[in-house]
Amino acid sequence: MKVFTEKHDNLIFQYPIDTVHIEHQSKMQFIGIYENASVGRFLVIDDCIMLTELDEFVYHEMMAHIPLLHHPKPESVLVVGGGDGGLAREILKYPSIASLVLCEIDEDVTKLSRRYLPTLASGFDDKRVTLKFADGIDYIRHAASASFDMIFVDSTDPDGLAEPLFSGDFYAACAAALKDDGIFVCQSESPWYDRELLMGIQDRISQGFPNRKTYWGSVPTYPLGSWTWTIAGRRHLPKLPEALDAYKNFHPPGLKYVNSGILASCFELPQFYMQKLAEET
Amino acid sequence: MKVFTEKHDNLIFQYPIDTVHIEHQSKMQFIGIYENASVGRFLVIDDCIMLTELDEFVYHEMMAHIPLLHHPKPESVLVVGGGDGGLAREILKYPSIASLVLCEIDEDVTKLSRRYLPTLASGFDDKRVTLKFADGIDYIRHAASASFDMIFVDSTDPDGLAEPLFSGDFYAACAAALKDDGIFVCQSESPWYDRELLMGIQDRISQGFPNRKTYWGSVPTYPLGSWTWTIAGRRHLPKLPEALDAYKNFHPPGLKYVNSGILASCFELPQFYMQKLAEET
Secondary structure: OOEEEEEEOOEEEEEEOOEEEEEEEOOOOEEEEEEEOOOEEEEEEOOEEEEEOOOHHHHHHHHHHHHHHHOOOOOEEEEEEOOOOHHHHHHOOOOOOOEEEEEEOOHHHHHHHHHHOHHHHOOOOOOOEEEEEOOHHHHHHOOOOOOEEEEEEEOOOOOHHHHHHHOHHHHHHHHHHEEEEEEEEEEOOOOOOOHHHHHHHHHHHHHHOOEEEEEEEEOOOOOOOEEEEEEEEOOOOOOHHHHHHHHHHOOOOOOOOOOHHHHHHOOOOOHHHHHHHHOOO | OOEEEEEEOOEEEEEEOOEEEEEEEOOOOEEEEEEEOOOEEEEEEOOEEEEEOOOHHHHHHHHHHHHHHHOOOOOEEEEEEOOOOHHHHHHOOOOOOOEEEEEEOOHHHHHHHHHHOHHHHOOOOOOOEEEEEOOHHHHHHHOOOOOEEEEEEEOOOOOHHHHHHHOHHHHHHHHHHEEEEEEEEEEOOOOOOOHHHHHHHHHHHHHHOOEEEEEEEEOOOOOOOEEEEEEEEOOOOOOHHHHHHHHHHOOOOOOOOOOHHHHHHOOOOOHHHHHHHHOOO
């Protein structure tokens, strides 16, 4: 039986494959979509699992709803990356959203997601969505200033193709493209990863944003089983009580991970991780 | 290179082994202690990793401190299982503890932990500790009623040797052995496991205890990366504000996972897991 193998440091994770849906070399990267009896369909880019049907809801709900609930009225949003569509699906649950630009560098990710991951790609045909197949760095540099309420950076890891999406210059450009009360969010890796990697990301976010807060959740199919996201404010960071109020007034439909308790608690970080982040100063 | 392989459903986790410290067949089970460059030393019983030096602190801190901080004055405690010593090490941080009975079914686990996992076994020589190498079921049936302030069940999974430690009869016997304001806690598996398994555990705890609450944390080396524990009250369950007050007055030394934020937030469960547990009623 064919097996997909992901390595992380000296650990090896194997997913026996029941079905190979597609294996494709795009202009930029290898894309595979497979099926495993425990995790369902899963998307691989180069050597890493990007998402599985088992737990993609955690990553996408946490990345979308925690920041969205912190914004008083999100209307115009930009997603950099996220070509599978899962994040857009969650963002589009907010009736206040008038425009979502999704800037994905590799059109083939979106094409294959439409075909093999329809529950993720379901939002692409929403009339509020504009798809741009372009480099997020270029896109953000040429974006009009103060044009977005929110920017979501749904990228791969900070090596290879996505590395520039973790640079201080990129974060500063994102800040410039946000309105005054705008909110930025990016995935910020596993709390269990090396201090140097994690501190580096946080330090560079600081080059663009004066205020930031990191939150976390359980994502079984990412190495070491937990993941973090970092939310940052263009000028200030709206407060959690406001987000809890927003959730009381509007429950995004169909949530499987986020609820008021998770919203209230996801910024409470384990001691070892707080210590890693604190040592940057 | 030798590799330790753990399977969970259709997922395979592999740990390349740098050093085999010991492989031993006890009267009851296979015990292995190995070394891997990412997780450090790790203890295997039969086919499953019990703990690793990387993240044992999460399991043991969460299992010890969350319930201990809920008890007004824990003096007399029983640990069923936990023969590696990590849980005892955490419990013994409380000066109020006068007596800790550790009832481990397999003396060889403790012998090998003393030899190869000294940072876990460090508490065994504390004069407050009594080691009993006996079946926890027998021990609890013959325990005097109302003899313990707290009972901790630090067991393997509910198949094989540990299965009786997940029975309604056992939970009822634990309740009888607790004082009126006594607190019980057990590991209650991964929130990602099947509903039937998880509901079964919770239903059976209800046969012994009128009140219970489940909490969770990030344990990378358990399958699917998160774990839960369930705390239950002999008569009533002390409230979280009391536990937060207790933590203000006494910080157990050397904590790497638990802090006031984790204590305050660990009972906030993801929506999918709350739904699994709710469906039992």
